[in-house]
Amino acid sequence: MSGTTTAAAGPRRRAAGAGASRWAVLVVLCVSLLLVALDATVLHVAVPAVTEDLRPGAVELLWIVDVYPLVCASLLILFGTLGDRVGRRRVLLLGYALFGVASAAAAFAPSARTLILARALLGAGGAMIMPATLSILRQVFPDRRERALAIGIWSAVAAVGAAVGPLLGGFLLEHFWWGSVFLVNIPLMLVSLPVGRILLPESRGGGDGPWDVTGALMAAAGLFGAVLGVKRIGGGEPPAGPLTLGPLLAGAALLLLFVRRQRRRPHPLVDLRMFRRPAFSTSVGCIVLAMLALVGLELIAAQYLQLVLGLSPLRTGLRLLPLTVAAMAAGLAGARMLRRFGPRRMVCCGFCLTAAAVVALTAMGGGDDPALLLGGFVLLGFGLETTLFGAYESMLSEAPVHQAGGAAAIGETSYQLGAGIGIALLGSVMNAAYAPGLASVPGVSPRASAAAGHSLGEAYEVAGRLGGSAGSALRRAARDSFVHGLHVTLLVSAGLLLLGAVMALRLPRTAQCGEHGADREGGGYGEGAAGVGLPSPRGAEKPRVSA
Numbered sequence: 171m172s173g174t175t176t177a178a179a180g181p182r183r184r185a186a187g188a189g190a191s192r193w194a195v196l197v198v199l200c201v202s203l204l205l206v207a208l209d210a211t212v213l214h215v216a217v218p219a220v221t222e223d224l225r226p227g228a229v230e231l232l233w234i235v236d237v238y239p240l241v242c243a244s245l246l247i248l249f250g251t252l253g254d255r256v257g258r259r260r261v262l263l264l265g266y267a268l269f270g271v272a273s274a275a276a277a278f279a280p281s282a283r284t285l286i287l288a289r290a291l292l293g294a295g296g297a298m299i300m301p302a303t304l305s306i307l308r309q310v311f312p313d314r315r316e317r318a319l320a321i322g323i324w325s326a327v328a329a330v331g332a333a334v335g336p337l338l339g340g341f342l343l344e345h346f347w348w349g350s351v352f353l354v355n356i357p358l359m360l361v362s363l364p365v366g367r368i369l370l371p372e373s374r375g376g377g378d379g380p381w382d383v384t385g386a387l388m389a390a391a392g393l394f395g396a397v398l399g400v401k402r403i404g405g406g407e408p409p410a411g412p413l414t415l416g417p418l419l420a421g422a423a424l425l426l427l428f429v430r431r432q433r434r435r436p437h438p439l440v441d442l443r444m445f446r447r448p449a450f451s452t453s454v455g456c457i458v459l460a461m462l463a464l465v466g467l468e469l470i471a472a473q474y475l476q477l478v479l480g481l482s483p484l485r486t487g488l489r490l491l492p493l494t495v496a497a498m499a500a501g502l503a504g505a506r507m508l509r510r511f512g513p514r515r516m517v518c519c520g521f522c523l524t525a526a527a528v529v530a531l532t533a534m535g536g537g538d539d540p541a542l543l544l545g546g547f548v549l550l551g552f553g554l555e556t557t558l559f560g561a562y563e564s565m566l567s568e569a570p571v572h573q574a575g576g577a578a579a580i581g582e583t584s585y586q587l588g589a590g591i592g593i594a595l596l597g598s599v600m601n602a603a604y605a606p607g608l609a610s611v612p613g614v615s616p617r618a619s620a621a622a623g624h625s626l627g628e629a630y631e632v633a634g635r636l637g638g639s640a641g642s643a644l645r646r647a648a649r650d651s652f653v654h655g656l657h658v659t660l661l662v663s664a665g666l667l668l669l670g671a672v673m674a675l676r677l678p679r680t681a682q683c684g685e686h687g688a689d690r691e692g693g694g695y696g697e698g699a700a701g702v703g704l705p706s707p708r709g710a711e712k713p714r715v716s717a
Contacts, residue, residue, distance in 0.1 A: 207331025250579025
């Protein structure tokens with residue numbers, strides 16, 4: 171890349187990207203990603219214990235859960251592009267340090283507000299770590315064949331972290347207090363900091379012009395407003411409410427101003443010309459659609475397993491485990507599939523396989539069918555991970571190497587936005603199909619029916635208060651309506667997945683292998699790419715900062 175090494179890099183860091191040490195670098199990056207993925211889900215099982223100890227209000231409890239992904243998604247572009255300017259390794263190591271300090275603060279938080287602040291700092295640390303891992307991976311694996319294998323391992327680790335988080339949290343809560351779910355981060359960070367300092371190569375992008383501080387803050391504030399609005403809709407808030415519509419409109423306006431600013435600047439923070447490449451823009455769209463389907467379906471599936479089938483949280487996690495195992499298998503096999511089928515067929519078939527799994531799961535009813543659930547979840551996990559792998563690999567390979575941090579941040583931001591939109595969209599579809607079935611239950615007043623129409627859990631509470639035949643009738647009607655809503659939601663998801671399959675037809679038929687594919691194939695918009703550890707004429711320059 172127009173990537174540079176610092177004067178202190180020395181032969182040790184030049185060697186870090188070569189030979190067997192590339193795989194040692196991958197291990198360090200995967201440990202980083204594992205921690206971020208764990209922290210995104212590990213708190214979910216600890217919420218009851220946190221509520222009992224800290225006594226947060228309803229709004230405070232919502233912020234305890236949501237502030238981590240909200241801050242992380244908002245700062246991805248800021249820290250991704252900052253890494254391109256000041257050094258990706260430097261930003262990653264700062265992220266390690268911040269993540270460790272914030273974990274300690276969260277573990278021993280004396281109040282709900284302190285925990286919210288600590289979780290926000292964890293989100294900032296995660297935003298430093300996530301794009302840096304992917305951009306450094308792009309750097310140390312210049313050959314596309316090896317990079318595909320590395321991305322497969324990287325994505326498999328992400329799937330493991332997301333699945334192990336609730337299980338690890340449950341284990342720790344059985345033996346320790348709720349703060350232990352954060353303390354587990356600290357030993358790994360204490361090891362990752364010195365090991366990362368030794369093994370990870372330093373690099374940065376071309377460094378042309380000053381870093382656009384104003385643009386970075388506009389992107390962060392715009393994403394914060396957009397993600398906050400989407401999350402509020404997903405949480406059941408009315409879309410036209412001032413606390414939902416206001417952040418959405420403000421976020422959209424700031425993002426539009428950010429795009430205009432980047433188009434006018436001679437040295438933009440994010441080179442929007444990347445989106446002119448069909449493979450790059452299509453990959454980003456595929457990531458959004460895949461996450462839209464995955465997160466919304468996982469949330470609804472968890473509710474189905476617990477509230478309809480009556481499984482415990484632990485058994486629910488175990489039932490969902492095949493989805494994760496299948497995703498891991500797809501990630502590890504991704505490099506071979508990419509070589510054999512190419513990005514277009516790989517992503518398209520992944521979407522189609524996922525759509526088939528979703529349609530098959532419409533056979534779920536009020537009774538337990540373990541074989542159906544096992545087969546459906548395995549196909550769902552394998553298909554979605556195949557899609558995400560092909561999309562991420564194509565996006566990263568199409569981006570200029572000196573824009574690797576910005577490209578990785580765009581990919582991670584699309585991942586987070588897809589997840590938020592999925593919860594909001596599929597949740598709205600689910601509610602629209604569920605509520606009408608409770609409008610005329612015999613013996614249940616309209617007020618009680620309206621309350622039961624909010625969610626299946628609330629319907630069970632209303633049925634318990636009513637008791638007798640009316641309560642039993644409401645409980646049956648709520649369960650049947652939820653299953654009906656689930657079927658409608660699955661069919662909508664299948665339609666979106668098939669839309670993704672059509673979109674994937676714009677991807678390249680074959681993967682062009684070799685070093686620095688994007689730059690070699692005309693993807694570089696500025697200078698070409700230099701190998702890892704090779705200084706450029708501007709290697710000694712420090713980036714200027716402008717407002």
